[in-house]
Amino acid sequence: MIDTVRVAVLYGFGINCDHETKAVFEMAGAEAERIHVNELVNGDKDLADYHIMAVPGGFSFGDHLGSGRLLGNRLRFGIREMVQDFVKSGKLVIGICNGFQVLVKMGLLPGDEEVSLSQTASLTLNNTGHYEDRWVHLEFDPASPCVWTKGLERIRVPVRHGEGKFVTTIDANLDEWAENGQLVVRYVDPNDAYPSAGDESLPFPICPNASMRNIAGVCDPTGRVFGLMPHPEANHSTWLGATWTREMPEHGEGEGMAIFHNAVNFAKENL
């Protein structure tokens, strides 16, 4: 049991959701700090001093050479052991949007028990061929080991990406990840009764990017490393919802906050 959960929110090189990512962890009761990637590379800061690492959304290096690849390489080659030790020590990692792309391209997601940092999946251009900002409905796998998504059924959050199509070239991989509960979050049609997440491709824009099996996010085999394309941090308060003016909600925390509460609570109790 720890009193203060410390979160390292990475930024630099075009990451741009660092402020709101820091804010949601603070709303969830953690102490969050923006850490420039170079502060880790230079040794000014050490990941070991934190319980959670968040790689926020953005456009690191302008998405050139494939979203997330260049920042992924900075981490993979610059602080490889620091990241491996962090994950192996059971600490938590989240990658959101560009951060998810980074984690996938550096091989941390869907990942493996050894934390070998070898890439097994990718995120590529949406079938529409362009970037879009639109709200989607997400559904979570209740059987997943993911500590970030415990108890979540469905939430509404925006996607904001041009390269969010989750793909792999080996079907067996997908089956294995599904078996492990690693395909933790998928796009769903809100008109279908819960639970409805399935493998059959949903049409645009319900699945906004033509991801294989409608995958919106995945976790590693331990469930402690989690990444997703949509932005739960963008729905931190009810007044940020896409249709809140129609719903006249009791105002307070938004639907995205549960993810951050889960992580902070898990860290408090287990790290």
Add this chain to the structure above:
Amino acid sequence: MGDVPVHLIEVTPRELPGLQDTRGESIRSMLAADHNLSVGKVRSITGYQVKANLSPSELLQSLQDLFTDPIIELGTANKSLLDDKSLFPEPPELAIMVGFKPGVTDNAAQAALDGFYTLFPAQKDAQIATTMTYLFWDVPTDTDAVWLAKTLHNQMIERAALANTNHCSNSVWPQLSFPERPTVTFAPPATIDLEVSNEKLIEISEEGLLALNLEEMQAVQAHYRDPDIQAARKALGLPMTAPTDVELECLAQTWSEHCSHKIFAAKIHHVDTETGEDSEINSLFKTHIMQPTLDMQKEVDWLLSIFHDNSGVIEWTDDWSLCIKAETHNSPSALDPFGGAMTGIVGVNRDILGTGLGARPIANMDVFCFGPPDYDGDLPGGLFHPSRVLRGVHAGIRAGGNESGIPTVNGAIVFDDRFIGKPLVYAGTVGIMPRHLPDGRESHDKTPSAGDIVYMLGGRVGSDGIHGATFSSLELTEESPSSAVQIGDPITQKKMIDMVLEARDAGLIQVITDNGAGGLSSSVGEMAELTGGAELNLAVVPLKQPGLSSWEILVSESQERMTVGVSEENIPAFEALAALHEVEATAVGTFTNSGAFIVKHGEKTVAHLPMDFMHDGCPQLNLESEWKQPVHDEPKYPKSNANDMGKILERILARPNVASKEWWVRQYDHEVIAQSVIKPFCGVNHDAPGDAAVIAPLHGDTRGAVVSCGIVPRYSDIDAYAMTAASIDEAVRNAVCVGVDLDKIAGLDNFCWPDPIESEKTPDGRFKLAQLVRSNRALDDVCRAYNLPCISGKDSMKNDAKLDGKKISIPPTLLYTVLGDHQDVRKAVSSDFKDKGDQIYLLGETHQELGASELSYMLAEETGGGIGNDVPQIDTTRNLTLYRALTSAMSKGLVRSAHDCSDGGLATAVAECCFGCDGATTINLDGLVTDNTDLWAVMFGESLGRILVSVKPENTSEFESAMAGNAVAHIGTVDDKKTLQFELEGEPVLKASLSKLLHSWKDTLNMGGEH
């Protein structure tokens, strides 16, 4: 370096089930949508030309760990993918390779180089360039391959190589050489002899692209005849009696219309032939923009910084200020839509970053005026088709905003044939800054002292972007220089923004401004006014390429640069922060109090410009203005039954000015920063239009800010006074619709005008200037009436194009932007109708005012006839009373929806609100149609001050009493019908299927093919 080999890396997406070549597909769908060209298949190959000494194993590593995604791509090094028959069993029919011209910013290559250093830190001399090759199969036989290549690249900045069917079948693939920058030889500063004839003075100005007129050239000439000046020059070793080219260029930048707004500062003789007025106006800016705001500043305490900084600053909360600025980037966007628009948005972001001691950009607004995307008339040579301009500008704004992490929260797209000659690209940004820094300084005030070190931060200086400021002060011609075109680099800028804001909070910045128009000459020259001088050394300025001349380094507008003043004791901390963020920071000079701007190149002094001459030496223009009311034919109204009227509404909704811009706007990130309360879209299906943006930038806090805009260029065809009044009213009305606090609203005026100076090439200059006079008077009248201070603004006064000998002038256009406070975003209102049973009201008065309306333009195109003369008139007292009553009712929670009634009138507004709840209704027009106001005016007229609202049934009486004294018409009930109907005295006068209306509205500007 000549011996270093160039390795060619090629990468293409793998084709497997579920994977596609999306880049190729996008080209295929663009060709179908824009050119009606149906191509069977398009594939793409990304190329990297890597100029470096690499071992075979290093080459392989770079291919595997950097250039190729191991899952979804295939790559090769130094052999063509096209030769691999397993990949491409059938050769393509056409192959077109596109690459940048030497010296053009190649962001992908820059990123690749950074990734290359991550793998090979020792390879500091490596160079990389990128190419894109498109491969085509099943191409219609009559397709002109050269035309296709031109469609896929912009010759201003790019090169292309083409392999035709014959080449392809023989495995001869297109190739481009490495884009080596041509060697530039340093030319020592020249002396320009101004003791010449007047004709020769003009020639010097024109040939040098200085854009200075005779009086201005004579003022420069006179300066160098001053004995005191001559003595000072002698002491510095400068030519005594004539300027150096460095000085002349610097003056041309400082005195350019773009930088010094000479037309707004001119003395104008104004004649009104309608009223007999004959008067003199000494500066439109001082009289009609500055004075009203200064008068309002006496009444409120929240106008912190107006007119003198890069953006206007207002106090927002006790702890935070907001600032706002909009710019235009019209000429560059005409030449290179992508690069021009991108540098426009990242440029105005720097204006925010350079406000006070630095503000954080938190919201972008982008407003475009283009030729119609479906234009099929003649296109003068040298012009891009409007659809290409639209795509390019949009892509530039999208990349610039999205990659910088700044949400695009508000905007508009306006279409008119006359914008074919010169598109208007307005880019605006809102910023936030703490009221006070940790060290106690107010962050909106710059605090430089003589002795502070001048740092240049961010990008390097190149030959790109030379003469941007003077060029935008000239008419667009075939000879427009390609050096005026640039491409932005949002990531370099993003790193710089991160660094500057940390430097600000650490108290390391004394003064900061951006390097935009005029480059260092403007940024250092302007800030030097604060201390009374500066000394700059060009020899230490980091360059993209060696050999640039002194004047080029001084005036180059190369992007992503800020100029910062740092006090000596803060140098180590400032430089350490720059290093952490990988931002280049170079000390290039010192602020002084010598009274002069002195420029050295190494030991040699190359310019000496007294501050007072630089900033006050430009002679005032004297201009002539004459107003005569134009007269238009009246529209011809076709006899129409209710179904015909339904068709008319369908066609109105399909007109590009009214049609949904969703396909375009969705491609902007409008939600980064997690602050977006009222978004560009609302309604049950997220597709109904929002009126204004509401943001809550302090996470978890319910205090908000409102951003809205108004723009109605076509009203200028009748009267620019009406155009201006309507634009301001629309901006305010939009803000009212979301519940703005009318006690704290501030405005931005952005004028785009055709050249209003009478001359041989502008024989109607007096009329165009009279339009400007009337526009300014409207601004003065309306802003005073609404207590709406203009806190910043900009003008672009040469929006004419001369091509193929034909002159095309834009309609005089004002973009008015409102930034307002919102006390509690939980009370914000959206435009969509909510629940069945809610009561619908039209607020405000409708008059017979169809002149220059969307309906009149449509009827003029369909049936002949004119646009009419009854342009909507403003009644500010009536409007403001209503707006105050409505926002007060909103704060009590009495209003369920509110939508502005503007383009396309009431019928359009009702349809849009119905889209929001996916249900149609019946609207009763009894009482609205009168002896003075006919059905056309009631349904399609655009009278100002009108808002369509809905109210819960249980709140109607409280709402009606809250609105007492205003024009309030109860016109219907929110419903879930399939057919939208308008009735008069029980008879239907308009009937239309809601789903057909929705399709008409959505399809026009959906240019991607997906639904």
